[in-house]
Amino acid sequence: MVTFRVDVDGKKVGRQIKRRIEDGVDSAADDINDEMRQVAKGKIRSENAIFTRELISEFTDAKVTFGDSTVASLRNLAQHAPYQEEGVSGTQVQRDTPYKYKDKKPPLDSLIPWVIENLQGSYWPDDLGDPPAGFFDPDGPAPSGSSRSSGSGGVNTSSDSNSGVPIDEDRLYVEEDGFRSHGRNEEFYGDELYPNQRIVVFNENEKEYLRATIKTFGSSDQSFKFELDDVDGSLFKLSNNGAGPWRLIATEVWEELDEETQRERLAGYFDDFISTSYQSWLQPSYKQNYGMTEPDPSAIESARDLWTGPIFDRYKDKSVVREQVRNFEAIVSPSNQSLQSNPTRGGAILDLDGTTRFVGLFLSDDQFANLSHWSLSDRRMVLGHEAKHSLSSVLGYARTGDSTYKALLTSSEWNPSGLQTNADPELPSHAEELLFRDNDNSGKVLGGLGWLKDAYSAAEGGEDGIASYQPDIETGRDQPYRRLHEAANRVWWLQAVAGRDLYREKGDLTEINDASIFVRSTYSAQNAAETLATLEEVMWGEWDEWEDRLEYLVALYPWFVETWLDGHTPPEKVKDFLIELGVEV
Numbered sequence: 357m358v359t360f361r362v363d364v365d366g367k368k369v370g371r372q373i374k375r376r377i378e379d380g381v382d383s384a385a386d387d388i389n390d391e392m393r394q395v396a397k398g399k400i401r402s403e404n405a406i407f408t409r410e411l412i413s414e415f416t417d418a419k420v421t422f423g424d425s426t427v428a429s430l431r432n433l434a435q436h437a438p439y440q441e442e443g444v445s446g447t448q449v450q451r452d453t454p455y456k457y458k459d460k461k462p463p464l465d466s467l468i469p470w471v472i473e474n475l476q477g478s479y480w481p482d483d484l485g486d487p488p489a490g491f492f493d494p495d496g497p498a499p500s501g502s503s504r505s506s507g508s509g510g511v512n513t514s515s516d517s518n519s520g521v522p523i524d525e526d527r528l529y530v531e532e533d534g535f536r537s538h539g540r541n542e543e544f545y546g547d548e549l550y551p552n553q554r555i556v557v558f559n560e561n562e563k564e565y566l567r568a569t570i571k572t573f574g575s576s577d578q579s580f581k582f583e584l585d586d587v588d589g590s591l592f593k594l595s596n597n598g599a600g601p602w603r604l605i606a607t608e609v610w611e612e613l614d615e616e617t618q619r620e621r622l623a624g625y626f627d628d629f630i631s632t633s634y635q636s637w638l639q640p641s642y643k644q645n646y647g648m649t650e651p652d653p654s655a656i657e658s659a660r661d662l663w664t665g666p667i668f669d670r671y672k673d674k675s676v677v678r679e680q681v682r683n684f685e686a687i688v689s690p691s692n693q694s695l696q697s698n699p700t701r702g703g704a705i706l707d708l709d710g711t712t713r714f715v716g717l718f719l720s721d722d723q724f725a726n727l728s729h730w731s732l733s734d735r736r737m738v739l740g741h742e743a744k745h746s747l748s749s750v751l752g753y754a755r756t757g758d759s760t761y762k763a764l765l766t767s768s769e770w771n772p773s774g775l776q777t778n779a780d781p782e783l784p785s786h787a788e789e790l791l792f793r794d795n796d797n798s799g800k801v802l803g804g805l806g807w808l809k810d811a812y813s814a815a816e817g818g819e820d821g822i823a824s825y826q827p828d829i830e831t832g833r834d835q836p837y838r839r840l841h842e843a844a845n846r847v848w849w850l851q852a853v854a855g856r857d858l859y860r861e862k863g864d865l866t867e868i869n870d871a872s873i874f875v876r877s878t879y880s881a882q883n884a885a886e887t888l889a890t891l892e893e894v895m896w897g898e899w900d901e902w903e904d905r906l907e908y909l910v911a912l913y914p915w916f917v918e919t920w921l922d923g924h925t926p927p928e929k930v931k932d933f934l935i936e937l938g939v940e941v
Contacts, residue, residue, distance in 0.1 A: 392430045414432050414433045414434035415430065415431070415432050415433075416430075416431055416432075416433055417429060417430045417431070519564070519565055519566045519567050519585070519586075520567075521556055521565035521566070521567060523565060529556060529558075529565060529605045529606060531606065532606070533612075534608060534609055534612040534613075535554075535556070535606040535607065535608055535609065536548075536606060536607050536609050537605070537606050538604045538605055538606060538607065540558065540603045540605065541598070541603075542604075543596050544596065544604055544607070545577070546573065546577025546578075546682075547577075547675075547679060548607060549570055549573065549580060549607065549682070550570070550610055550621065550678045550682055551570065551571075551621055551622060551624065551625030551629070551678075551681060551682055552569055552570065552571070552620075552621040552622075552624045552625060552628075553569065553570045553607060553608050553610075553621070554567065554568075554569055554607075554608040555567075555568050555569070555570060555582060555604060555605075555606060555607050555608065556568075556604075556605040556606040556607075557582065557584075557594065557602050557603065557604060557605060558602070558603045558605050559601050559602060560601040560602070560603065561601040562601075565605060566584055566585070566586075567584070567585045568582040568583060568584045568585060568592075569582060569583050569585070570582050571583050571591055571628065571629065572591070572629055573682060574595070575711065575713065576711075578595060578596045578597070579593055579594065579595040579596065580593075580594060581593050581594075582594060610674075610675055610678060611675075615668075615674065618668075618674055618678070619664045619665075619668060622663065622664050622668075622677065622678065622681045623660055623664045625681055625682075625684075626656060626659065626660035626663070626664075626681070626684075627660070630656065630659075630660075630681075630684050630686060630687055631653075631656045631687075633685065633686040634650060634651055634686045634687060634688050636686070637685070637686045637688055637715055638650065638688065643691075646690075646694075646704075646706065646717065647690050647691045647693065647694025647695070648688040648689070648690065648691065648717065649688065649689050649690065649691040649692075650688070650689070651687050651688050651689045651718065651720070652689055652720030652721070652722065652723075654720045654721040654722075655687060655689050655718040655719060655720045656687050656718075658718070658721075658735060658739070659687055659716060659718055659739065662735075662736065662739045662740070662743070663677065663680065663681055663743070666736060666740070666896070666927075667680075667739070667740065667743045669925065670740075670896070670924050670925060670926075671923065671924060671925075672836075672923055672924060672925055673836075673837075673923065676747065676750075676837060676923075679712075679750040680743065680746045680747060680750055682750075683712050683713050683714060683746070683749065683750045684713075684714065684715075684716060684746075685708065685713045685714065685715050686715050686716070687715070687716045687717075687718055688715060688716070688717055688718075689717070689718060689719060689720055689723065690717060690719065690723070692723070692727060695719070695723055695727045695728060696727060699727060699728055699729045700728075700729045700730075701719075701728070702719065702724075702728060702729070702730040702734065702735075702738035702741075703716070703717060703718050703719060703738050703739060703741075703742045704716075704717040704742065705717075705742050705745040705746050705749060707749050707754075712749055712750045712751075712752055713749075714745075714746055714749045716742065716746075718739070718742075719735075719738075734898075736896070736898055737893050737896065737898035737899060740892050740893060740896045740898060741889045741890065741892055741893055742889070743892070744888055744889040744891075744892040745885060745889055747837065748792065748841065748885060748888070751795060751837060751838065751841070752795025753792040753793065753794075753795060753802065753841050754792070754793050762865060762878075763780070763782055763783060764783070764852060764855075764856075764881060764882065765852075765855045765856055765859045765865065765868075765878060765881060766859055766865065767780055767782075767783060768783060768852065768856050770787060770812070770852065770853060770856065772808065772809040772812040772813070773805075773808055773809060774786050774787035774788060774805060774808045774849075775787075787808065787849060787852070788801050788805060790848065790852075790882075790883040790884060791845045791848065791849075791883075791884050792841045792842070792844065792845055792884050792885070801845065802830075802831070802838070802841055802842040802845055803829065803830045803831070803842040803845055803846070804830065807827065807828070807846065808849060810825075811825060811827070811846055811849050811850055811853075812849070812853055814850065815849070815850045815851075815852075815853035815854040815857075816853065816854075816857065818854055818857070818858070818873070819872060819873060819912060821854075822850050822854060822873060822912045822913070823911060823912050825850065826915070827843070827846050827915060829842055829843055829846075829915070829919070830842060833922055836919070836922035836923030837923050839919050839922065840888065840919050840920060840922075840923060841884070841888065843915065843916050843919045844884045844885075844887045844888040844891070844916075845884050846916075847875065847884075847887050847891075847913055847916050848880075848881065848883060848884040848887040850873070850913075851873060851874055851875070851880060851881040851887065852881050854873045855868070855871070855873060855874065855878065855881045858871055858873065865878060872908040872911075872912065873912065875887055875890045875891050875894065875905070875909065875913070875916075876890035876891075876893055876894055876899060876905055877890070891909075891916065891920060894906055894909065895917075895920055895924065895926055895930060896926075896927060896930070897926075897927050897929050897930040897933075902930075903933055906930070906933060906934070906937070907937060910934070910937045910938075910939060914939070917934075917939065918939070921934075921939075921941060926941065
């Protein structure tokens with residue numbers, strides 16, 4: 357049991373403030389208990405404890421308040437938990453702990469599987485082998501399914517005869533170069549897996565190690581499907597819940613692969629999975645709401661080539677691209693009818709609520725050429741824009757805001773704290789509704805809201821005010837992509853306030869569309885997500901007159917450009933121009 361105490365001193369504390377503090381303490385107690393439970397479960401799994409299933413399922417917590425104090429505790433009520441922690445003396449009952457099994461023995465339905473898994477090795481004639489000749493038997497047969505070999509690196513190793521997986525004399529996996537070992541009962545996490553990743557699995561039924569390749573992922577990151585090297589076409593499922601005979605033993609390390617191999621693995625996922633997964637997204641409701649249709653091969657091929665080419669090149673951390681590709685649920689195309697009614701659409705990333713997964717809505721070659729406002733030559737820019745939305749998705753930063761940029765610039769009545777004083781139901785009630793939020797349970801705006809007033813004052817000064825604004829960004833430079841999203845929050849607010857004032861002065865949206873205060877155009881002021889995605893267009897050098905836009909950005913938002921450069925590598929032409937502008941690249 358773990359117990360902790362938190363006090364609230366009521367002296368000289370207003371009743372309302374004290375109540376809020378107490379509510380915070382109560383919430384903190386819940387959070388700490390949850391964290392302790394997760395740590396304890398992880399310890400049980402990592403230590404391969406006997407009765408793992410019962411121990412993990414029997415945690416309970418309680419909170420008791422005494423005056424100004426809250427005592428929270430976490431207990432494990434499994435009847436054999438004390439023996440796991442304190443040990444038991446066997447037949448010497450007088451030395452036992454105060455807790456005793458009712459029938460003086462542990463539950464065999466949990467003990468037997470653990471013994472089979474952990475203590476196997478010698479087999480009798482009616483099973484898999486001959487009895488050992490004794491403790492000093494030097495020539496007894498190797499465990500079934502393996503062959504003897506010489507020692508390596510101080511360890512006597514052999515290999516599974518079917519797969520060549522290296523194992524030691526106790527039939528435990530010997531870690532290979534480029535692989536990370538997993539405990540047989542250790543949980544895996546989705547972000548350590550990737551498409552076409554080489555893995556080692558263990559079959560509990562056959563007691564053998566096998567090599568395999570990950571092919572698809574479960575929707576909750578708690579499972580995946582893999583293909584065995586020697587069983588073409590058949591997929592097997594491996595889950596964190598321990599169901600089924602398969603256990604994850606080792607995973608290939610992404611960072612150990614050269615970049616060409618990384619590209620190939622991701623391209624293969626487009627060809628093998630993404631190209632065929634659209635059927636489940638062509639249900640009537642989706643087709644009606646989004647105007648979806650079956651994707652033309654050119655839409656899939658262009659996305660594959662962009663994500664494994666220029667998009668891959670832009671990111672310094674290639675695992676970010678890996679996560680974008682892994683979280684692709686499907687690619688579909690807009691129907692010709694829906695595109696004719698909205699020809700300005702060049703593509704879209706459709707988030708799946710509550711997950712990091714998304715669907716890409718991308719145009720075919722023919723649609724770009726004949727139906728869209730955009731042309732085929734614009735595709736790189738369009739997909740670069742959408743790729744930035746997919747980055748926000750995989751990082752869990754919700755892209756919020758349904759209002760159009762026109763309404764925001766022409767009708768908004770913001771006050772310095774972000775409150776919308778115009779009661780128009782088509783406008784957000786507060787600026788925070790259009791900002792990136794954190795991906796934890798708090799849902800707080802990245803960087804908080806304390807900076808809104810200072811930024812508001814700067815934006816009221818127009819170009820000069822924005823140029824003088826120096827934000828104190830909360831996220832450190834060691835988290836460049838989170839920091840970039842936080843910076844986008846600041847830039848959006850500056851555009852929204854300054855753009856509103858500029859519209860009041862000019863009275864015409866068309867006249868202010870290319871104003872220097874906007875990242876790319878008035879569209880950049882729609883919300884923080886579009887602020888970030890339009891920055892990508894400029895930094896790729898794909899937008900018309902990108903040099904003018906980049907010069908404005910360096911003059912007014914230099915910290916936004918620098919934050920982008922922390923996590924990205926610009927194309928050579930953009931790099932050269934940045935150096936010409938005095939930016940260190």
